[in-house]
Amino acid sequence: MPELPEAETIVRGLRPLIVGRRITRAEVLRPDVLREGVRSFAPRVRNRTILAVERRAKNVLILLDGSRRIAVNLGMTGRLLPFPAPPRGARRPGHPAVRFRFSDGGVLVFDDTRRFGTVECLGDTEWTVREARFGPEPLGDGWTARALHVALSGSRSPVRSWLLDQRRVAGVGNIYAAEALFLAGIHPQRPASSLTKTEATALHGAVRSVLSDAIDEGGTTIRDYRNAIGGEGGYASLLWVYGRDGEPCRRCGTAVERIVFANRSAFFCPRCQPAAR
């Protein structure tokens, strides 16, 4: 599913295609993706003009006039597909959940096979409350190596779990956590508080470079992820460890391992990322 780079890629692709358009109606085909009733949601987006498209953490925000925004969490398999879609051959929605119709005849479809994603329309106050639950943006100026080290030192949680906790840092998911920990040479089960200042600094740099490189590549497509025009991301071929269990480490040749904790697979090179130090 989409992590920060995928959400960012979608936002950038969507922005020129939908800003300025007016939503004439929302058709909710799968009410369970809403976090509110259809009777509450549909009228709040009707006849609203799209002013901007932004991202916060892994969420796509469609800002509307009238001090409200549509917040889309893409979950594992969510997509936002505008139609008419430019390229022929681009995927047509297979599991449309919400369809926004524009006054010019265009359509934006939230498509989500597994329906772990969510769509909501939030006012300013609701959004402020929601937004406060997210930690800092890892690519923002406020997220420093020093601040990361201090934050890590207060938690005995495994560092991979720490990175996945959106309240601590917003937007890192399982792929980029694995990649950043590899680049920093840190075993995913190391307690957060055990990281030295040097390691925290390395992790800080690794998270940032992995995320920004992935944005440059348009995200990582393993299976389901598609950008706003149906295309795949190019970062999958650059992965060091994610999904490569049993294959040789691209740095040292040792077999990449897969372990499961906190109900998620973790991939690492046992030689490049020793368990203890």
Place this chain on the structure above:
DNA sequence: AGTGTATCCTGCAGGC
């Protein structure tokens, strides 16, 4: 403050 487990849901790959 942690972990482990379960839940939401669909599809696909691999083993037999």
Place this chain on the structure above:
DNA sequence: TGCCTGCAGGATACAC
């Protein structure tokens, strides 16, 4: 071919 199991970029709630 079919059936079964396990697995998947996320997030949350629960008991311990």
